[in-house]
Amino acid sequence: MPSSISVSTPPTASAEAEALLQLVWLRSDLRVHDNTALAAAAARGPVVAVVAPCYAQWRQHGHGANKLDFLRRGLHVLQQALAGYHIPLKILDCDTFAEVPDALASLCSSLNVAALHFNDEYAVNERARDTEVRQRLIDMNIRLHHYTDMIAFAPGELLTGKGDYYGVFTPFSKRWHKEVDARRLEVQSAPAVQAVPSDTDGQPINGDAIPPLPEDLPSPVDASLWPAGEDAAQERLERFMTFRARRYHDQRDLPATRGTSELSAYLALGMISARQCYAAVRAENGSISDGDVGLTSWVNELIWREFYQHILVGFPRVNRHRPFQRHTEALTWRDDDAGFDAWCEGRTGYPLVDAAMRQLASTGWMHNRLRMVTAMFLTKHLLIDWRRGEAFFMAHLVDGELGANNGGWQWAASTGTDAAPYFRIFNPTTQGERFDKDADFIANLVPELSSLPAKHRHQPSDEDRHACGYPRPIVDHKAARLRALDTFKALSKSE
Numbered sequence: 001m002p003s004s005i006s007v008s009t010p011p012t013a014s015a016e017a018e019a020l021l022q023l024v025w026l027r028s029d030l031r032v033h034d035n036t037a038l039a040a041a042a043a044r045g046p047v048v049a050v051v052a053p054c055y056a057q058w059r060q061h062g063h064g065a066n067k068l069d070f071l072r073r074g075l076h077v078l079q080q081a082l083a084g085y086h087i088p089l090k091i092l093d094c095d096t097f098a099e100v101p102d103a104l105a106s107l108c109s110s111l112n113v114a115a116l117h118f119n120d121e122y123a124v125n126e127r128a129r130d131t132e133v134r135q136r137l138i139d140m141n142i143r144l145h146h147y148t149d150m151i152a153f154a155p156g157e158l159l160t161g162k163g164d165y166y167g168v169f170t171p172f173s174k175r176w177h178k179e180v181d182a183r184r185l186e187v188q189s190a191p192a193v194q195a196v197p198s199d200t201d202g203q204p205i206n207g208d209a210i211p212p213l214p215e216d217l218p219s220p221v222d223a224s225l226w227p228a229g230e231d232a233a234q235e236r237l238e239r240f241m242t243f244r245a246r247r248y249h250d251q252r253d254l255p256a257t258r259g260t261s262e263l264s265a266y267l268a269l270g271m272i273s274a275r276q277c278y279a280a281v282r283a284e285n286g287s288i289s290d291g292d293v294g295l296t297s298w299v300n301e302l303i304w305r306e307f308y309q310h311i312l313v314g315f316p317r318v319n320r321h322r323p324f325q326r327h328t329e330a331l332t333w334r335d336d337d338a339g340f341d342a343w344c345e346g347r348t349g350y351p352l353v354d355a356a357m358r359q360l361a362s363t364g365w366m367h368n369r370l371r372m373v374t375a376m377f378l379t380k381h382l383l384i385d386w387r388r389g390e391a392f393f394m395a396h397l398v399d400g401e402l403g404a405n406n407g408g409w410q411w412a413a414s415t416g417t418d419a420a421p422y423f424r425i426f427n428p429t430t431q432g433e434r435f436d437k438d439a440d441f442i443a444n445l446v447p448e449l450s451s452l453p454a455k456h457r458h459q460p461s462d463e464d465r466h467a468c469g470y471p472r473p474i475v476d477h478k479a480a481r482l483r484a485l486d487t488f489k490a491l492s493k494s495e
Helices: 036-042 055-060 065-083 097-111 124-139 169-179 230-251 264-268 274-285 293-314 316-320 326-330 337-344 351-363 368-381 386-396 402-412 428-435 440-445 454-458 462-468 477-494
Strands: 022-025 047-051 089-091 115-119 143-147
Touching (some): 022 036, 022 097, 036 047, 036 115, 047 097, 055 065, 065 089, 065 230, 097 124, 169 293, 230 274, 230 293, 274 293, 293 316, 316 402, 326 477, 337 351, 337 368, 337 386, 351 386, 351 428, 351 454, 368 386, 368 402, 368 428, 386 402, 428 454, 440 454
Parallel strands (some): 022 047, 022 115, 047 089, 115 143
16 A cells, blocks of 8 residues: 655745745754755745754664764754754754644744645654644644655555565565656755744744753764764765775675775765765766666665665554564564673674674674674574664664664564575674684774684684683574574474
């Protein structure tokens, strides 16, 4: 079935709304350039922007200090950028989504707003919030305009021949490439500088102070690792396109090499748009579908992000901690708090796994190949429920986003879309030997092993472990693999 959220395209200035105050509600689109809702609002009249940080809601959704600090810093940068266009940024004092409809209604009333504009979001709680806002504003006779912005196709636009949502990536991607056109990928200009908006008494409307983070949050990672804002995002995109994009296909799996775009955190909060990324590829390659394999491989990763947004709408159970593959609800997961703690703390005795988990703890980010390795270790070697790992990642990732995080974890656990066959179980030692050949990544993140020869860093002997103060493996790979196979085979027999 098509999405219940309809698709709107940017309107042209209309007589009925011209020169009346427009309110643009910014959410996971914290940028001025190439922002569909902002451009549409500015075309109709003077603009005021509003955000609802809802720190408590973000925490309810599992996001931790790294993501929230990045959000707060991004709001400061956004406020400064908007000021250059005479667009004040108002802040709704809301802890949760449930408070947003009334707060927005009150702001609209106090400013005598003619219309509200926003870009759609697709997680189930966000969609429920937007439905409540829509009804509240309809009751107040305030016009509402919403737009497809973070993705090229709104959920429901790309369906199978049977009219269903795609549950497998490859046919979705093929259809995406077939249907996409220049209009959907066109990057919009920033709005023209606005006249200073005024309230009903003719006084200039001022922005509000960005609220501080809750005091009980743990300390986030070093902010210099993740400078916030669209300028920082554009700088990363330019560096990637200049130095690494054409080698992306060969280097994306090498954790010791800076081979990825490092844009995931910026995409998650909309400090850069997917359209801007596609435009950069097209400018370099002439096409987003053909040509350089590095560039087209990266485009494929961007389409994965869109695919997972469609999954959130088409298969809403994944929003509620349910597996995509329904039959895997019967899987018997192990209760192993000691094993889970060792995994979280990077002391499993498997050097690549431990290096990856320490990278997450120290930077708020983990290399994508290692996300697969660590997730598969937890769910297959330890047979611990993928939901525990998904929650741990979300609490630490600066780029945490429901669709991609849930999709990646369910893939590794063989419960999701395009799920790895249950018998595919990465050997973390051979993964290290293949993708961190000289063990440079391991040496950097697990310094107690750095004095060993490279090949010994992948498989330290008992004597090496004792001398270095590094733990023995908490589980034997061969035994763990057989246990996982037996568990999944038992599930298959019970269907």
